[in-house]
Amino acid sequence: MKQSLATIRQDIRDGKWTEQTAGLASGYTQANLVILPKAQAYDFLLFCQRNPKACPLLEVTDVGSAVPKLTAPDADLRFDVPKYCIYRQGKLMEEVTNIEAYWQDDFVAFLIGCSFTFEHALMDNGLKIRHIEEGRNVPMYITNIACEPSGVFHGNMVVSMRPFHAKDVVRAVEVTSRFPSVHGSPLHIGLPEQIGINNLLKPDFGDAVMVKEGEVPVFWACGVTPQSIAMSSKPELMITHAPGHMFITDMKDSHYSVL
Amino acid sequence: MKQSLATIRQDIRDGKWTEQTAGLASGYTQANLVILPKAQAYDFLLFCQRNPKACPLLEVTDVGSAVPKLTAPDADLRFDVPKYCIYRQGKLMEEVTNIEAYWQDDFVAFLIGCSFTFEHALMDNGLKIRHIEEGRNVPMYITNIACEPSGVFHGNMVVSMRPFHAKDVVRAVEVTSRFPSVHGSPLHIGLPEQIGINNLLKPDFGDAVMVKEGEVPVFWACGVTPQSIAMSSKPELMITHAPGHMFITDMKDSHYSVL
CATH class of the missing domain: 3.30.2040.10 (PSTPO5379-like domain)
Structure with a gap:
């Protein structure tokens, strides 16, 4: 039996699902995640604008907010990704299943389209x-x-x-x-x-x-x-999803077709 | 005889052409212009990301640079628009044919797609x-x-x-x-x-x-x-093109078709 998006998101939030998300909640748009402090957010937002094929932005949260209010208003990006990567100075330091302990008031989260x-x-x-x-x-x-x-x-x-x-x-x-x-x-x-x-x-x-x-x-x-860019640009702190362990939005894939 | 893009841009730069640009340099992409100090640039860049149908970004210049290096690397946005509007606190204060005297080292220029x-x-x-x-x-x-x-x-x-x-x-x-x-x-x-x-x-x-x-x-x-947004949001200083008096890029219109 196929599980609903709500059930899947709750399982991820509770740490019961820590695997890849390919094939989960079929039809709902999944997204890459990049989190940076506000001090780096302008440069990264402009990086995405200048490289739209690699970094097509679906949403950018307000400073300090873990809620993607436009694409998943009931979600919380501190918990709703199965696995996160913590990069410091471009080095992968840790993989974790939530980032509650890492969250900062100056964080901005970027959701980037996924293949x-x-x-x-x-x-x-x-x-x-x-x-x-x-x-x-x-x-x-x-x-x-x-x-x-x-x-x-x-x-x-x-x-x-x-x-x-x-x-x-x-x-x-x-x-x-x-x-x-x-x-x-x-x-x-x-x-x-x-x-x-x-x-x-x-x-x-x-x-x-x-x-x-x-x-x-x-x-x-x-x-x-973005992960590759993190490794070459070495920002002080950058948090991403673990490859394949995506954030699942409330949006349907068909919403993103222009024609 | 049709004039080349280079001739048209030079005429605009020299202040010889201060009229609307509809029909000029046919086939080359024209753009709306918004200039803001860096302090407001992050909010405006994110505004464009959140409102892509109204504010589809073609390019954002580096801080302090009047050169749109990706869409018109030989142009200078201080001179190459036939007429500019100067808004202060959301009020249109002045229309000018170049903004050399207004340029600030912290300016960021946004080029926005045009119908x-x-x-x-x-x-x-x-x-x-x-x-x-x-x-x-x-x-x-x-x-x-x-x-x-x-x-x-x-x-x-x-x-x-x-x-x-x-x-x-x-x-x-x-x-x-x-x-x-x-x-x-x-x-x-x-x-x-x-x-x-x-x-x-x-x-x-x-x-x-x-x-x-x-x-x-x-x-x-x-x-x-963006002009309407300027009027309702009242930023300290915002410079735009005068309606219809667009910036002409080096890009061909057909470049922007996704299919």
Whole structure:
């Protein structure tokens, strides 16, 4: 039996669900989380504006508030993510299941669109997602494409890769183009070495998947980019979700389609 | 003979062109301008993120820089707009043709998408724009729709109106949906009283245009919203372009289509 969003969120809040969220609360938009003190929030907000494919913003909370009042007004971002990462000076120091003890009055939380949304749309269109078929995490790579910097934030873009049979690539572009607020259309098709990826079998994050004869690798800007940016920019303190352990909003995926 | 973008920008910079920019440098994206001191920039940047249909951001300059390095790296926002408005405490104090004397080291400039871009797309699709046919300014109305507030910035959304024959309304939605970064799809179709507009013949900005028998009024979120927000939020100092006197970027309109 499928569980309701309310039940799932309560289980996460109570620490009963600390696993990945792929496939949970199907149809509801999941989001990447970045939390920074207000002193760094302007630079990061502008970083997102300048890099909308990697960091498409769904919502930014008011200073000191853990409530995303526009996309999930009953949620609390201190508890409602299954697992969090605490970065200090760009180093992952700890993984925790709530951040009550870390919360500061000057925190700002950024919710960033996640590829789960467009993967649902691709599957609705009959396209199979290899890493889901294989039961793995999506392969992610750090590219040679520099993000547009903003203040202290700089670094290279991270992309995710999904292989498709050549005949399906056009449809994959069409379907994902309709969702600019969850990474939108692909960043690159076909020649990974042109974006600094020399070995598809060795992703920087996630798991390698098989690219079969007659298939083309298709790359999308990835919401893991902020973690990579944290590592290169080394802010004093930055809290994120743990990869794959997303925040589930009240919004339906279809809400984010522009067409 | 059509003039090049470079010639037009030089004429504006030299103060030789101080008129509206509609139809100038056809194909190049024009932008609304808002300039605020850094102290207000975070709240305004977040205001734009929360109100993307009214305030779709094309670029935000670095603090103190008048150069929009991503959309027009050779331009200077102190000179390259034909006419500027100086607002103090929400009141329009002065209109000037350059802001050299007003520029401050803590200024941040926001370039916001403009409906000229989607009007070109509508005309390319064979749809006629009434206010252009009549040689008038587009009619704009303050609605009863509250913007999502951010810090000091609050107020109601401004919309522009274009009437279309009922048979053309669907195409108008389709065409403009492809341009989310220049206001995107309409905000409302058909019943102006539902969004607080009681008399189409009395716009709050611009000129009234004829709505003929068999036509439906279609409303888009409007880049004049920031001026209206300035009036209701009363920041100490805010500089904008004068309505219709836009900044012309180096970007082509087609760049902003997501599909």
